[in-house]
Amino acid sequence: MKNKINFVALAAGISILVLIAISLFVPWWQFTVGKPAIQVNLSPVNFNLSVNGVSVAVPLLEALNIACLLTLLAGGITLLIYSVKPAQPYSKRLLGFGYKKPLYVLVAFIVALIAVPIALQAIVGLALPLMGSASITLPQTMSNGSNTSINVSAIFEWPFYFAIIATALSIAAKLYHRKIVADAVHALPPAPAISA
Amino acid sequence: MQALKIILVLITIGCIVGPIGAVVIIYRNNLSQMVITPQIKQLTNSGNNNSNNNGNNNSNNNNNGNNNNINPNSSNNPNNNNENNNGSNGNVTGNNQNNNNSNNNNSNNSNNTDSSNNNNNPSGVSPTFLNGQINTAQKTITLTFSITNNLNQDTTLSEMSGIVEVTNDQYQLGTVSLQHAPVTISSSQTITVTVSGALTQDGQSHLAQDYKGVTSLDVTVANGSFTEDGVTNQSQQPQDLGAVTVN
Numbered sequence: 357m358k359n360k361i362n363f364v365a366l367a368a369g370i371s372i373l374v375l376i377a378i379s380l381f382v383p384w385w386q387f388t389v390g391k392p393a394i395q396v397n398l399s400p401v402n403f404n405l406s407v408n409g410v411s412v413a414v415p416l417l418e419a420l421n422i423a424c425l426l427t428l429l430a431g432g433i434t435l436l437i438y439s440v441k442p443a444q445p446y447s448k449r450l451l452g453f454g455y456k457k458p459l460y461v462l463v464a465f466i467v468a469l470i471a472v473p474i475a476l477q478a479i480v481g482l483a484l485p486l487m488g489s490a491s492i493t494l495p496q497t498m499s500n501g502s503n504t505s506i507n508v509s510a511i512f513e514w515p516f517y518f519a520i521i522a523t524a525l526s527i528a529a530k531l532y533h534r535k536i537v538a539d540a541v542h543a544l545p546p547a548p549a550i551s552a
Numbered sequence: 553m554q555a556l557k558i559i560l561v562l563i564t565i566g567c568i569v570g571p572i573g574a575v576v577i578i579y580r581n582n583l584s585q586m587v588i589t590p591q592i593k594q595l596t597n598s599g600n601n602n603s604n605n606n607g608n609n610n611s612n613n614n615n616n617g618n619n620n621n622i623n624p625n626s627s628n629n630p631n632n633n634n635e636n637n638n639g640s641n642g643n644v645t646g647n648n649q650n651n652n653n654s655n656n657n658n659s660n661n662s663n664n665t666d667s668s669n670n671n672n673n674p675s676g677v678s679p680t681f682l683n684g685q686i687n688t689a690q691k692t693i694t695l696t697f698s699i700t701n702n703l704n705q706d707t708t709l710s711e712m713s714g715i716v717e718v719t720n721d722q723y724q725l726g727t728v729s730l731q732h733a734p735v736t737i738s739s740s741q742t743i744t745v746t747v748s749g750a751l752t753q754d755g756q757s758h759l760a761q762d763y764k765g766v767t768s769l770d771v772t773v774a775n776g777s778f779t780e781d782g783v784t785n786q787s788q789q790p791q792d793l794g795a796v797t798v799n
Contacts, residue, residue, distance in 0.1 A: 390780075391781040412592060426571070504783065506784070
């Protein structure tokens with residue numbers, strides 16, 4: 357029991373760290389306006405907005421990126437530590453801390469991704485696709501009276517699906533921990549009888 | 553165990569509050585700049601200039617057509633942008649007056665960064681009418697435009713079209729469209745493009761009857777459409793180009 361390794365947690369921890377590294381360079385979601393007049397590359401750890409070839413920085417989003425990066429990093433490292441010491445008294449707490457982090461980040465990313473187009477639709481009447489291509493017509497208030505239609509496209513890149521896998525592994529590590537604990541209980545020698 | 557719990561809670565809080573708190577502290581004097589940075593303001597202004605440029609080509613074209621005073625670098629001129637910012641339409645003198653006013657407004661309301669942006673990256677891509685010709689013998693309409701790419705990247709013009717009308721009576725002469733599309737325009741480059749089409753039989757008859765012997769005719773483009781890098785801009789209002797040669 358003492359030397360047992362939670363391999364699922366180990367895989368989850370490694371995949372989270374790999375996910376962080378990948379996400380710095382490859383976006384989870386890419387949105388393109390025109391060909392491309394505007395390009396948004398988005399992942400929880402990196403945001404890149406390019407307008408007509410000019411890169412635009414948004415400090416608040418950069419801060420959120422760093423927050424997500426640190427959160428994922430903490431979760432990944434914690435899962436790695438837990439995975440090699442799953443039977444220690446503190447291990448369950450490490451697991452409880454670590455496995456939730458990628459889940460939180462993934463859910464937050466999806467919620468933000470859904471919320472922003474809904475908000476844009478409600479505020480300025482622009483219906484942006486989450487996935488696929490569309491031709492959207494700008495409201496006349498935004499196009500000075502002329503009819504302006506723009507080809508837009510959105511796509512989820514493979515790191516997004518890898519993030520789902522990493523999150524699933526983290527949850528599986530939590531489930532696998534129960535099996536490890538159950539096995540450990542069965543492996544314990546029977547308690548000696550207490551004689552009066 | 554209790555210490556570990558506290559440490560993990562602190563890590564959780566620190567991961568989120570740390571970066572966000574740092575940005576809030578950095579921008580504490582102007583919190584809106586956390587989202588709407590000066591750079592975004594510049595781009596927004598530039599976008600407005602672009603839209604207004606497109607919308608106001610009419611006045612530029614008119615001036616060029618009537619005065620043969622072609623200024624292909626008009627969109628590079630920051631004053632011109634200010635003019636367009638002001639949303640002015642109409643004659644040259646009126647625009648110049650508005651231009652001065654809007655310059656003053658910009659001086660008062662904008663910082664230096666905004667002004668420099670107008671110089672460096674003023675207004676995207678916009679066509680300026682150079683000249684035109686209606687050939688009644690060959691039944692062709694040919695319009696020539698100058699297009700400057702003020703963007704920081706190459707752009708592709710895939711479509712440019714419209715219906716040519718006589719300005720006086722709005723009689724439709726024919727539809728013109730971009731020849732040799734698509735056209736790629738390098739950054740900061742100015743090119744000349746030709747849009748042409750057939751003069752309709754009705755249009756030819758109309759010119760023969762109502763404008764016989766006329767060598768110069770004011771024309772307007774209705775339903776003008778301009779597609780650049782997948783962005784299509786269609787004018788609601790007819791664009792008065794000014795005079796074209798009739799032969």
